Amino acid sequence: xxxxxxxxxxxxxxxxxxxASLGELSSRLGVPLxxxxxxxxxxxxxxxxxxxxxxxxxxxxxSCHLAGAEHVADALRKELAGREGLAVEEASCLGCCELAxxxxxxxxPCQLQDAAELASSMPEGDPVPxxxxxxxxxxxxxxxxxxxxxRAALESPSPTDEAERIVEALxxxxxxxxxxxxxxxxxxxxxxxxxxxxxxYVVCNADESEPGTFxxxxxxxxxxxxxxxxxxxxxxxxxxxxxxxxxxxxYGRAKAALEAELxxxxxxGLLGSGVLGSDFSLEIEIFVSPGGYILGEETAxxxxxxxxxxxxxxxPPFPGQVGLDGLPTLMNxxxxxxxxxxxxxxxxxxxESAGRDGHAGLKFISVSGHxxxxxxxxxxxxxxxxxxxxxxxxxxxxRALKAFAPGGAxxxxxxxxxxxxxxxxxxxxxxxxxxxxxALVVVGEGTPLLPLAANVVRFFRNESCGxxxxxxxxxxxxxxxxxxxxxxxVPLDWSVIRKLDLLLRExxxxxxxxxxxxxxxxxxxxxxxxxxxxSAEAPGSGIVAPHGQR
Amino acid sequence: xxxxxxxxxxxxxxxxxxxWEAARLxxxxxxxxxxxxxxxxxxxxxxxxxxxxxxxxxxxxxxxxEDGMEVRTSSERLEVCRRGLVELLLSDYPIDASGRPxxxxxxxxxxxxxxxxxxxDRRSRSGETGEAPRSxxxxxxxxxxxxxxxxxGTSKVIFVDHQACIxxxxxxxxxxxxxxxxxxxxTGKGYQTRIAFxxxxxxxxxxxxxxxxxxxxCPTGALSLRVWEEPPKDAAGSGNTGWEVL
Numbered sequence: 001x002x003x004x005x006x007x008x009x010x011x012x013x014x015x016x017x018x019x020a021s022l023g024e025l026s027s028r029l030g031v032p033l034x035x036x037x038x039x040x041x042x043x044x045x046x047x048x049x050x051x052x053x054x055x056x057x058x059x060x061x062x063s064c065h066l067a068g069a070e071h072v073a074d075a076l077r078k079e080l081a082g083r084e085g086l087a088v089e090e091a092s093c094l095g096c097c098e099l100a101x102x103x104x105x106x107x108x109p110c111q112l113q114d115a116a117e118l119a120s121s122m123p124e125g126d127p128v129p130x131x132x133x134x135x136x137x138x139x140x141x142x143x144x145x146x147x148x149x150x151r152a153a154l155e156s157p158s159p160t161d162e163a164e165r166i167v168e169a170l171x172x173x174x175x176x177x178x179x180x181x182x183x184x185x186x187x188x189x190x191x192x193x194x195x196x197x198x199x200x201y202v203v204c205n206a207d208e209s210e211p212g213t214f215x216x217x218x219x220x221x222x223x224x225x226x227x228x229x230x231x232x233x234x235x236x237x238x239x240x241x242x243x244x245x246x247x248x249x250x251y252g253r254a255k256a257a258l259e260a261e262l263x264x265x266x267x268x269g270l271l272g273s274g275v276l277g278s279d280f281s282l283e284i285e286i287f288v289s290p291g292g293y294i295l296g297e298e299t300a301x302x303x304x305x306x307x308x309x310x311x312x313x314x315x316p317p318f319p320g321q322v323g324l325d326g327l328p329t330l331m332n333x334x335x336x337x338x339x340x341x342x343x344x345x346x347x348x349x350x351x352e353s354a355g356r357d358g359h360a361g362l363k364f365i366s367v368s369g370h371x372x373x374x375x376x377x378x379x380x381x382x383x384x385x386x387x388x389x390x391x392x393x394x395x396x397x398x399r400a401l402k403a404f405a406p407g408g409a410x411x412x413x414x415x416x417x418x419x420x421x422x423x424x425x426x427x428x429x430x431x432x433x434x435x436x437x438x439a440l441v442v443v444g445e446g447t448p449l450l451p452l453a454a455n456v457v458r459f460f461r462n463e464s465c466g467x468x469x470x471x472x473x474x475x476x477x478x479x480x481x482x483x484x485x486x487x488x489x490v491p492l493d494w495s496v497i498r499k500l501d502l503l504l505r506e507x508x509x510x511x512x513x514x515x516x517x518x519x520x521x522x523x524x525x526x527x528x529x530x531x532x533x534x535s536a537e538a539p540g541s542g543i544v545a546p547h548g549q550r
Numbered sequence: 551x552x553x554x555x556x557x558x559x560x561x562x563x564x565x566x567x568x569x570w571e572a573a574r575l576x577x578x579x580x581x582x583x584x585x586x587x588x589x590x591x592x593x594x595x596x597x598x599x600x601x602x603x604x605x606x607x608x609x610x611x612x613x614x615x616e617d618g619m620e621v622r623t624s625s626e627r628l629e630v631c632r633r634g635l636v637e638l639l640l641s642d643y644p645i646d647a648s649g650r651p652x653x654x655x656x657x658x659x660x661x662x663x664x665x666x667x668x669x670x671d672r673r674s675r676s677g678e679t680g681e682a683p684r685s686x687x688x689x690x691x692x693x694x695x696x697x698x699x700x701x702x703g704t705s706k707v708i709f710v711d712h713q714a715c716i717x718x719x720x721x722x723x724x725x726x727x728x729x730x731x732x733x734x735x736x737t738g739k740g741y742q743t744r745i746a747f748x749x750x751x752x753x754x755x756x757x758x759x760x761x762x763x764x765x766x767x768c769p770t771g772a773l774s775l776r777v778w779e780e781p782p783k784d785a786a787g788s789g790n791t792g793w794e795v796l
Contacts (some may be wrong), residue, residue: 019749027763033748033757034735041737069759292739309736313591326670464745466717466736468594471637474739477693496692503634506627507596508605 003031003307004290007046009038016047023292035307042309042465043290044092045249054119056080056516057091057104060111062211062409063368064093069101072112079116086119088348092293093211094250094460097368097439098375107252108349127459133222136378137354138338138362140345146225147270152387154278163237164345166192173343173351174360179205179296179333180407180437180511182425185340188330192238192320194326203324203331204231206247206254209293209302211409211459212439214365216334218376220247220254223338224261226286230337232270233344235282238330243284246301249291258286271467297510298331304336311467312510327490335364335438343477356382361425363438367392370399370444379423386419389442399444403526409513412522413449433522449523449530454482456519460512470503473511479518491533497521554619569610569621569670570598578623579663581632582637583769584718588728592719597632597661601625633665637691640669641717642699643770644685647714650774653762657769658716667691685713699738699744702756708773710764712744715772721745721764729763 006025011017022036032304040046045222077088094109096102101112105119156162169463170186177183194198204227208216209307218228231243247255261375262284265271273281292310294300299313302324303348339362352360359382368374372393379388385404395401401416406423412433421427443452461475478500485492499518508514524534551562556573563572568591573580584595593609598609601622610623622628640662662669669690687695702710717736722745725734733756737746747756767772 022749032726032732032735034733034746037737037746037749038735041746042739044607252720314609316613449670462740464740466738466740469596469635469638469716471643472717472743473696476696477638477641480694480696482580493692499634500693501636503631503638505740507599507631509596 001286001305001307003035004039004043004304005010006447007036008288008290011046016050017178018048031221035166038309039290039307043292044223045289045291045303052087052501053085054087054106054122054519056086056088056115056117056119057086057094059092059094059102060090060455061093062405062452062456062461063097063100063104063374064112065452066441066443066447067100069112072101076112076116080119083256091299093209093213095208095214095217095248096250097214097366099213100368100374104250107250108436109250110235111166115241122298136223138342138343138364138378139223139226141225147229147265147268149341150229150236150270153236154276154280159236159278159280163193166233166237169344169348170340173348174340175336175339175518176425177333177366178335178339178438178493180210181209182411182435185332185336188320188332189234189237192328192330195238195321197328198239199242200238200327200331201324202231202234202238202240202245202336203301203319203329204245204337205296205298205301205331206245206251207249207289207296207439208334209296209463210437210439211456212368212405213366213408213437214368215376215438217251217254219334219338219364220251221257223264224254224257224343225545226338227258227334228261228265228270230340231277231284232265232282234330234332234337236280238328240330241281241283243282244293244305244324245284245286246289246305247286248295255286255288262286263325273361278401290303292465293459294465294512297512299508301331301490302329309465311465312512314509317398350441354380355423355424358382359422359427363423365423366437367403367442369442370396370447371442372396380428381424382422384420384422385395385440387425389441391420392442395442395444397444399446401442402445402447403443403449405433405439405441405443405519407434408439408441408520409459410434410511412518412528414522415454415526432525449527450482451486453523453531454479454486457482457517464512464516467508468509468513470507471509472514473502473503474513475506475516478520483518485532492531494524494534497534552615553615554615554617556621556622558701563615567615567619569600569602569608569615569619570614571622573610573621578612580609580623581664583657583661584720586720586767589720589767590727592723595716595718596744599628599631601628607631610742629665632661632754633667634691636662636665636667637693639689640667640697641693642687642713643669643690644711644713645671645688646686647771648770650709650711651777652768652771652774653766654768656771660666671781682750683709685739687713702753703776704752705733705758705760705776706754706778707760707762707776708753709776710745710753711772711774713772714770715741715745716770717745718769720767721773724767725761729761731757731759731761731763733758734764 026033096109099111103112103115133518153162167190290293295310297312300310304310319329355361361381363381401414406412407429418431421431458479461479464471464475466472504513504516524531561572582598591611593612598610599607670688687697689695699712722734725731737750771786
């Protein structure tokens with residue numbers, strides 16, 4: 001963390017990282033130049049040239065693409081052409097898809113249409129919008145009851161029994177990881193608890209960056225006390241004394257909310273040495289990511305915390321055994337941690353009854369794309385996609401539903417006749433897609449799907465770390481092929497697409513590679529008439545058995 | 551000791567040994583481009599993938615051997631993946647790169663022919679020898695060709711052809727870990743990643759001491775030797791230090 005923070009500090013001081021400063025840093029810290037080059041060129045937040053006074057970052061990814069970002073951005077570029085001291089740059093998904101088409105003006109999130117005006121009148125600070133915050137059902141507390149579960153745990157005469165009771169409750173609840181992979185949370189806590197090496201760490205993965213996904217941002221802004229308590233409970237259970245919140249760079253408001261909450265917790269004796277007079281000590285710090293979608297991959301995140309390029313590690317070993325600095329590390333997503341206090345406070349039967357039709361629990365879903373009221377919705381698990389779209393005001397402009405991605409950019413698109421699917425891990429998988437990062441992206445009738453699929457494949461190409469051969473080259477080749485087809489109408493060589501998909505799925509080091517062509521192959525499966533050259537065969541068939549059958 | 555079977559044959563290895571090392575004990579040579587027994591494994595070329603009865607394939611060079619593991623090193627699935635990976639690499643590989651003098655072998659091209667990769671290697675064509683422009687690439691197995699990566703001829707000892715580089719990381723580990731010169735790393739991200747010297751300086755202007763380790767471990771000729779001839783006698787004293795042969 002030290003080196004990346006030092007680079008951040010230098011950049012904040014000088015505006016960019018010039019060779020002289022890097023050379024001086026190299027001598028001062030005894031770090032070879034090649035390591036600095038590796039970091040500075042890898043992380044998008046680091047700049048090697050002075051930035052103009054105003055930078056407009058324009059998102060071009062999934063939800064913004066659906067909102068016509070390319071056209072709005074072209075118009076903006078024309079309007080601002082020749083304006084001095086201003087740059088317009090393309091950026092990957094900014095995590096504010098409810099504003100789509102979204103932009104950031106010197107870090108202030110806004111709608112792209114308002115970017116030019118905002119650029120002329122740069123406001124100071126980044127205020128949290130006023131207005132009544134909706135009550136969230138996941139929050140079990142009145143304001144003066146917060147941290148009740150942690151307090152009770154620390155007052156228990158036997159911390160060992162208490163920790164085991166918490167693990168049992170989480171296992172019984174069936175709570176799964178909400179970051180994308182869906183690993184059972186209770187089992188993860190149990191595994192890390194059983195590791196003998198010390199010290200241990202708890203890392204809250206707050207690097208949400210999947211196009212269409214912004215639920216964790218809202219949770220951190222509005223329920224930071226649940227995130228902090230979730231980390232503290234995790235640390236109590238596994239025996240860690242240090243927690244780190246790995247926060248994506250763009251989430252300035254979430255950072256402010258978390259900092260304020262950490263201050264409150266410290267002032268109340270809930271953090272620090274001997275929490276509330278017990279033997280349990282805990283410090284939590286925020287680490288701001290220097291940028292990039294891949295850092296949400298748990299081992300890439302650890303590499304960044306260890307001051308290296310964020311390139312995923314070969315697994316096993318998993319972070320629970322060999323994590324930060326080679327030590328056992330409990331890593332959970334923001335939402336997963338924030339749900340823990342509610343489950344423990346109200347009990348597993350409450351959690352089970354909070355869902356619907358036999359599905360347990362509550363789920364935060366980011367809804368974006370072609371809906372009237374995009375935003376974060378907290379729904380009973382088991383709510384159908386159709387009902388959620390209605391909650392969000394229905395498909396925008398009175399269109400019919402054409403398609404949806406239930407779990408963000410990496411989840412397979414499903415056609416409208418699957419909108420009756422109850423939102424839960426197993427039910428969505430049965431339909432051939434996944435819960436993923438809990439991001440419902442809605443596509444209205446009349447939207448061509450091949451450009452959308454190409455947009456998502458391009459995102460994965462842009463965000464590939466470049467470490468392993470299949471992902472570095474496969475995402476690039478697929479993107480090139482799609483660009484040719486979109487520009488000229490020349491059919492895709494589907495045997496080559498199938499080969500690339502197979503290599504990405506079978507041989508990539510991490511999940512980015514596995515899913516990179518999902519959007520394309522699912523569009524080809526359900527809408528073959530929109531994909532010139534595609535054949536009805538499933539990806540990989542005729543080469544080796546489809547991956548799902550092993 | 552750890553007991554496992556590889557392709558049905560039992561083998562015993564000490565704790566900490568990898569599947570690749572265990573396979574070697576049995577005389578099974580798993581294909582590798584990024585691995586070298588002298589270097590810490592990184593598992594990036596993916597060619598040594600094997601089946602261990604899990605849903606995902608696993609890279610033998612980095613995966614530790616485990617008690618009771620049943621490893622399969624060859625199958626149709628593995629062969630298709632390995633050939634595809636080599637074709638991916640070849641689609642960006644200059645068809646003339648093999649012509650440059652080098653210490654090591656052309657490991658990529660050797661694997662390509664072993665696995666039956668579909669690629670128009672210059673050596674297999676008649677009448678084109680020496681005519682291909684430098685760094686020309688061709689599609690491989692239908693995968694579109696890529697180009698545009700730079701050449702770096704600033705070092706008097708080693709010639710760098712970034713287009714022929716497969717980012718196996720061997721040169722970097724050779725420079726930083728074996729020789730502890732700490733000059734080489736990677737710059738950029740994703741498809742734009744390249745090997746780099748210091749703060750991405752040209753090799754000849756970097757702190758490189760020309761030890762030659764990077765060239766020696768390179769499996770593709772992306773780092774090749776420059777061959778210089780003695781200056782003719784009548785040029786002695788003119789300040790001319792020689793001519794490059796290639």
